[in-house]
Amino acid sequence: MTTTTLAVLVPLLPFLGAAAGLLTGRTAPGFVRPLAVLPTLAALALAVLVAVRQGGGKPITASTELTPTGSVPIDLALYLDGFAVLVAVLVGLVASCVQIYSTAYLRDDPRYPSYAALVSLFTSAMLLVVYSGDLMVLLVGWEIMGICSYFLVGHYWETPEARAASLKAFLVTKLGDVPFLFGLFALAVDAGTFSIKGVLGAVAAGSIDHPTLVALLLLAGVAGKSAQFPLHTWLPDAMAGPTPVSALIHAATMVAAGVYFIARLLPVFAESAAALVVLAVMAAVTMVGSALAALAQDDIKRVLAYSTIGQLGYMSGALAVGDRGAAVFHLISHGAFKALLFLAAGVIIHAAGTNSLAAMSRMSGLTKRIPDAYWTMTIALLALVAIPPFAGFFSKEAVLVAAEHTALGESEFAPSSAGWTVLVAGLLTALLTAAYATRLWLLAFRGQGAPAPDHGRQPLAMNAVLWVLAIPSLGFGLSTVFIGDWFDGRSLTPTLATAVLGTGVALVGALVTYGTWRHTTAMAARSRADATVTKQPQVVAHPDAEPGLVEAEALRLPHPADDPADPGRLLLGPLHRPAAAGFHLDAVYRTLFVRPVLAGAELVRFLDREVVDTYVRAAGTGTNWLGWLVRRAQTGNVQTYLSALLAGSVVLAIAAVLVAAGV
Numbered sequence: 001m002t003t004t005t006l007a008v009l010v011p012l013l014p015f016l017g018a019a020a021g022l023l024t025g026r027t028a029p030g031f032v033r034p035l036a037v038l039p040t041l042a043a044l045a046l047a048v049l050v051a052v053r054q055g056g057g058k059p060i061t062a063s064t065e066l067t068p069t070g071s072v073p074i075d076l077a078l079y080l081d082g083f084a085v086l087v088a089v090l091v092g093l094v095a096s097c098v099q100i101y102s103t104a105y106l107r108d109d110p111r112y113p114s115y116a117a118l119v120s121l122f123t124s125a126m127l128l129v130v131y132s133g134d135l136m137v138l139l140v141g142w143e144i145m146g147i148c149s150y151f152l153v154g155h156y157w158e159t160p161e162a163r164a165a166s167l168k169a170f171l172v173t174k175l176g177d178v179p180f181l182f183g184l185f186a187l188a189v190d191a192g193t194f195s196i197k198g199v200l201g202a203v204a205a206g207s208i209d210h211p212t213l214v215a216l217l218l219l220a221g222v223a224g225k226s227a228q229f230p231l232h233t234w235l236p237d238a239m240a241g242p243t244p245v246s247a248l249i250h251a252a253t254m255v256a257a258g259v260y261f262i263a264r265l266l267p268v269f270a271e272s273a274a275a276l277v278v279l280a281v282m283a284a285v286t287m288v289g290s291a292l293a294a295l296a297q298d299d300i301k302r303v304l305a306y307s308t309i310g311q312l313g314y315m316s317g318a319l320a321v322g323d324r325g326a327a328v329f330h331l332i333s334h335g336a337f338k339a340l341l342f343l344a345a346g347v348i349i350h351a352a353g354t355n356s357l358a359a360m361s362r363m364s365g366l367t368k369r370i371p372d373a374y375w376t377m378t379i380a381l382l383a384l385v386a387i388p389p390f391a392g393f394f395s396k397e398a399v400l401v402a403a404e405h406t407a408l409g410e411s412e413f414a415p416s417s418a419g420w421t422v423l424v425a426g427l428l429t430a431l432l433t434a435a436y437a438t439r440l441w442l443l444a445f446r447g448q449g450a451p452a453p454d455h456g457r458q459p460l461a462m463n464a465v466l467w468v469l470a471i472p473s474l475g476f477g478l479s480t481v482f483i484g485d486w487f488d489g490r491s492l493t494p495t496l497a498t499a500v501l502g503t504g505v506a507l508v509g510a511l512v513t514y515g516t517w518r519h520t521t522a523m524a525a526r527s528r529a530d531a532t533v534t535k536q537p538q539v540v541a542h543p544d545a546e547p548g549l550v551e552a553e554a555l556r557l558p559h560p561a562d563d564p565a566d567p568g569r570l571l572l573g574p575l576h577r578p579a580a581a582g583f584h585l586d587a588v589y590r591t592l593f594v595r596p597v598l599a600g601a602e603l604v605r606f607l608d609r610e611v612v613d614t615y616v617r618a619a620g621t622g623t624n625w626l627g628w629l630v631r632r633a634q635t636g637n638v639q640t641y642l643s644a645l646l647a648g649s650v651v652l653a654i655a656a657v658l659v660a661a662g663v
Helices: 001-022 029-054 082-104 112-131 135-152 160-191 196-204 211-225 236-239 241-251 255-264 266-270 273-294 302-319 324-352 371-385 391-407 416-443 462-478 496-530 546-553 565-581 582-633 637-662
Strands: 058-069 072-082
Touching: 001 029, 001 058, 001 072, 001 082, 001 112, 029 082, 029 241, 029 266, 058 496, 072 112, 072 135, 072 565, 082 112, 082 241, 082 324, 082 462, 112 135, 112 241, 112 255, 135 160, 135 196, 135 241, 135 255, 160 211, 160 236, 160 241, 196 266, 196 391, 211 266, 211 273, 236 241, 236 273, 236 302, 236 371, 236 462, 236 565, 241 255, 241 302, 241 324, 241 546, 255 266, 255 302, 255 324, 266 273, 266 462, 273 416, 273 582, 302 324, 302 391, 302 416, 302 496, 324 371, 324 391, 324 462, 371 496, 371 565, 391 416, 391 462, 416 496, 416 565, 496 565, 565 582
Parallel strands: none
Antiparallel strands: 058 072
């Protein structure tokens, strides 16, 4: 088969698996798991084959007219460049791991058939975005992902947290999609086509008349999908969904789509220096703000969620300085270790019976209970902190090198101000990333107190997936020596200056956090020895409880009070409480948007019930009264009817005489 035929099958197979799973979920439940896992694995194998055939060379394109639309046609098109084929492999790998992991994690969930089908549909939609060569077809996959995220985040719909999180994710991303749609139309009008190849050709020919307007409109949609400031608030709340869904959204779908979209159309954004500066500032605020927030979170999944926001900020920063190779490199590297972090967190939550890091810090022996999760999460955290030779080191340093070149005026795409903004924010975020990653590791695995419950070894499907994802988390950075052509042929090797500086600030952040943890732990121990403290009841899941059920129950648990042994409190000082609340950005949105909308809705309700309904009720009442009067007049007495007729005739005659006389 040709490469284009194989590429068509890559998104088609998960879609067919999703359709078959939905149709047979109730009638043939034994086929649900094979239909979830096998099509996704087949799509992964085909994606690898497509990547090998493409080889990082000249883009492979193919198209056929989907429907005649007049002046701007819509084509069913493929555009397979080095970025597309590598990202497709990442999507297939993470989706396959998530499906395999979910067979054990949600093995007793009655809604598993619909869950698995939605995950397959989610995967198919992202693969459609990755391979699509037409912007309107890409938009179809873009919107399907938004719908799937609504259902998957709200999987535990019995809990108010999950219901609110799914609705928030849907509305916030749709808020960004509105200007995104206008931006696509404006771009198509200027370029005369929705084809990505045609758009890039129009940019090269200088045919884009409004690059700043188009770029800023598209950035709004990207900010919503990729959780960039100020539309990032939905992502931490989306942790109310099952942990495998969190891994899929954060590592390979949804949030990666926005970054990938800009990488595809970077020449459009490069036409506007103002748009690149806006993107750089947005990335800088996102990086630093999310890292500060992560350092103050108690829920282990919310720490990882804010971490994702920050790493997406790195990718946006690389795009802001005009280096899409570094951005996509970090996207792929981050996808591997972030999927590992979330799936390992699912094992930890099951073992500890809670999402709370404060509660985990009061357990001892958790490391021995879950050795596979301990070692693989340690690998993933080292990759996140960018310690060599882990994958995160190479990809993050590629971003910093690109920012350095731009800051020194060596870039032909972006202004030096964008480079300095990204470089300074990136180094500060590297320091904070090491701090919150070290804090998470210490609180989760170095707790002191009652022994952690012994649930035995986790299912093989869950542990095997962790080790599979540990391989690219450790070795993907070194693979760029062999696949450099896939990234525009540009060198992604770290320079000595950025490597020393980036690794140095990361080590400083880790060491300071470790020292602070030792200090706060000693203070907490003395406090417990000097005073009798009323212990909060420790909620631990039953050893035989299913992991997904443990997570659903954990959503209902109240968060513990501030833990005096938490190093984040001492490191952040007065910033701790606002950082824990996401700097109250949700409260600002409630004041500026939610309350006015609710007030407007209340006004409409009042007008509908008290004004419109009043007129409707009055019309009905008047008709009833008129009918009552007419009914009362129908006596059946002929003399009465003749008398009324005579009286009416007299009245009409008198009226006619008065009118004729001019009275």
